[in-house]
Amino acid sequence: MAKLKIKLVKSLNGRLDAHIATAKSLGLMRINKETVQPDNPQTQGKIRQIGYLVQVSEVQ
Numbered sequence: 001m002a003k004l005k006i007k008l009v010k011s012l013n014g015r016l017d018a019h020i021a022t023a024k025s026l027g028l029m030r031i032n033k034e035t036v037q038p039d040n041p042q043t044q045g046k047i048r049q050i051g052y053l054v055q056v057s058e059v060q
Helices: 016-024 039-050
Strands: 003-008 034-038 054-059
Touching: 003 039, 016 039
Parallel strands: none
Antiparallel strands: 003 034, 003 054
């Protein structure tokens, strides 16, 4: 199964509560924090919602 590396590159300060909750559900609480998540529709939806805050790359 494919995996995605997701990195928080912008601050959560002043963001919508829903976007902060989405970042926390991915395990991203601080800038430059990285997490590896499975590439599935649920993760893709979360990335789509907070795409302006994160950087995504595929894990080999």
